[in-house]
Amino acid sequence: MTLAAESIAVVLPAAGKSRRFGGDRKKIFSLLDDRMVWEHAVARLRERPEVGRIVIAIDPDDADLWEGVCSAPVARHRVELVAGGDERVESVRRALATLGEAEWIAVHDAARPLVRDEDLARLFAAAEASEAAILATPLRGTVKREGAESRIAATVDRRGLWEALTPQLFRGSLLRDAYARWRGFPVTDDAQLVERAGAAVRLVVGSPTNLKITVADDLAIAAALLAAERQGRASKGRASNGPASNGQPGR
Template sequence: MGKLGVIIVAAGRGSRMGTAESKQYLQLGQKPILVHTLQLFQNIHEVDNIVLVVGADDVSRCDGYVASYGLSKVTCVAGGAERQDSVRRGLAHLQAGTEWVLVHDGVRPFVTQEQVFLCLAKAQEAGAAVLAVPVKDTIKVVDTEKRIQSTPDRRSLWAIQTPQAFRHALLQEAHELAVRDEFMGTDDAMLVERMGTVVHVVEGDYYNIKITTPEDLPWAEWILQNIRGEERK
């Protein structure tokens, strides 16, 4: 297998958290949320390099994390205006010879190594794969006036998580085409899908939360203490 690179996206300001500090730098247990995420991938032997994409004002802070926590695989770079721009900048900083790439949210500190490997294995088989979980709630399509328009079959709906795993050349091409077409997607899988490539879903679990709003913080603390704690020591 060629080199495995990871792009950690953490350039967002996190306005939904309602705090002065961006959500990825808030404390979870004894460390910032982002450090938990970085350590997870640092500790995966098969990962060759990690590009952490953050706001330009936060690069020096994250360089400090790299030094303080011994994150030898991590390179910190400044992100772009949108998440998609940040991923593209991350791609540009992966080591030469990187054949496979995982894209992961900086505020998802609870994915397991097993889930990472399952997602990667499916991508190596099929070219592209994403972690996801079946939707629990009934979902309604609603118009701008908050009127229900339709109710999709819940059995066909999955909530997409990260990491998302791709052959490096495939994701690179997808981003280049998006730039050419001035297309902005909501995740990297969407850019690959629009090329006609099938993206496969790998079932994860409901603990792999994206810490986004204040309600997520006590839930995250509980997961850390009761479910994922042993894996984070």
């Protein structure tokens, strides 16, 4: 079984201030291969037939940008805009209020431009089976806990530890209930709210290339990964169009 066409509504919180990124424009508006970071994120989701409505929760201070330079891609990708809040959790909650009784709701970082289609396919299948699933990647490096004066307090056993990625996909009723139970405690991702509401959330292995643009150097890394993706697709295309096994030119 697969999720029905346009059964997934997607929320992208994009009201952050990008304080760690620096520069004169926010990270989601930075150009990556001639398109803004947020547009890459939306375009990859829009390619999936299961995705229907896409709502971006924006910083009201950026309204002129969204209505100006962003207006063409917003229209092309059929994106809806809603005013976000000061915190991520408030931005998502405001977006949820516009979605009514959506059957499935995914939340994806607008600053993650490189989510892979095969990862989305696995996520969608896992959520259908479990009602709640997130992309994540096992921690690979040695993990240290910081103590006083930036000294190492402990080396942490990384077995069983994962870094949460997005999208995170939930049965709509499950996510709405989790947000209804929120009472102002700090929240770093949507799975945390769903966990606290008592639901089990499945981990789905996602590619570590699904990085979140946080600091300026991340943009250069994303550009290199995007170039490698493009080269890989070109190589596959050349192989498929190469000489046929009977010696005749490929078609």
